[in-house]
Amino acid sequence: QVLLVQSGAEVKKPGASVKVSCKASGYTFTNYGITWVRQAPGQGLEWVGWINVHDGHTNFAQKFQGRVTLTTDTSTNTAYMELRSLSSDDTAVFYCVRDFSFNCDWWGQGTPVTVSS
Amino acid sequence: QTVVTQEPSLTVSPGGTVTLTCASSTGAVISTYYPNWFQQKPGQAPRALIYTTSNKHSWTPARFSGSLLGGKAALTLSGAQPEDEAEYYCLLLLGGSWVFGGGTKLTVL
Numbered sequence: 001q002v003l004l005v006q007s008g009a010e011v012k013k014p015g016a017s018v019k020v021s022c023k024a025s026g027y028t029f030t031n032y033g034i035t036w037v038r039q040a041p042g043q044g045l046e047w048v049g050w051i052n053v054h055d056g057h058t059n060f061a062q063k064f065q066g067r068v069t070l071t072t073d074t075s076t077n078t079a080y081m082e083l084r085s086l087s088s089d090d091t092a093v094f095y096c097v098r099d100f101s102f103n104c105d106w107w108g109q110g111t112p113v114t115v116s117s
Numbered sequence: 118q119t120v121v122t123q124e125p126s127l128t129v130s131p132g133g134t135v136t137l138t139c140a141s142s143t144g145a146v147i148s149t150y151y152p153n154w155f156q157q158k159p160g161q162a163p164r165a166l167i168y169t170t171s172n173k174h175s176w177t178p179a180r181f182s183g184s185l186l187g188g189k190a191a192l193t194l195s196g197a198q199p200e201d202e203a204e205y206y207c208l209l210l211l212g213g214s215w216v217f218g219g220g221t222k223l224t225v226l
Contacts, residue, residue: 035215037163045155045163045206047215061214095162102151102210103168110162 002026004096004108011114012086020111022079022096029077030054033099036070036081039110040092050099051079086115119143119211123218128226129197137221138189139207145188146209152190153208154183156201157220163206167192197225 007021022034036048049060051070058070069082079096093110120142129135139152146152154167165174167183170190180196190207202225207218 037217044204044220045157045208045217047208047217050215059214101169102153103165103172104153104155104208104215105165105168105174107162107164 002098002106004098004106006096006108006111009112014087014115014117016086017082017084018086018113019080019082020094022108024077030074034079035097035099035104037095037097038092088115091115119216121207121209121216121218123207123221126222128224129194131197131199131225133197134195135197137192137205139218140189141209141211143211146185146190150209150211152183154192155206157204157206199225201225
């Protein structure tokens with residue numbers, strides 16, 4: 001059974017960075033991409049970016065370009081999202097999603113990130 | 118900036134039928150925008166319902182269906198159940214990037 005298990009809640013100060021992990025199981029990790037999604041409190045879903053696990057190719061939403069890094073570790077079947085220069089606007093739940101051939105199917109449980117001084 | 122627009126809210130009676138739509142500011146939604154639909158209930162992660170316009174996942178209830186309708190992507194719920202009350206989001210591939218719609222709050226009443 002496919003599972004995406006994300007790391008726990010984070011509290012960060014403005015200007016800091018956060019790194020969220022997403023450990024995949026139940027499928028061949030390198031055969032799929034991982035998409036990352038942000039959801040601010042009471043707001044809708046927002047696409048952050050995508051990584052091709054097989055070759056490391058990435059694509060980002062314009063507003064996150066230069067501030068986010070997506071990586072994977074195929075030895076542990078884990079994807080990572082690092083977001084830098086955090087502000088209060090980044091307070092949100094971040095989700096990882098399995099993505100293959102334009103099909104976003106399995107979602108992680110979400111990682112709450114709070115940015116507060 | 119490309120905007121994807123959904124109805125902010127809709128209401129359907131139990132057993133009734135409702136269609137949610139997803140429009141793109143770039144023009145008509147076409148199959149190569151690969152529409153995906155998701156359901157999200159309060160306090161939960163979203164759940165995938167439909168991919169590439171009309172394909173269902175193994176867990177998608179048969180009462181949900183996806184299509185292209187009048188230049189938009191559409192999600193039709195036929196025979197609404199109380200448990201279908203939720204927020205619904207569409208997702209389109211536009212210019213090589215995914216863009217979510219703002220979501221539709223569906224009330225079953």
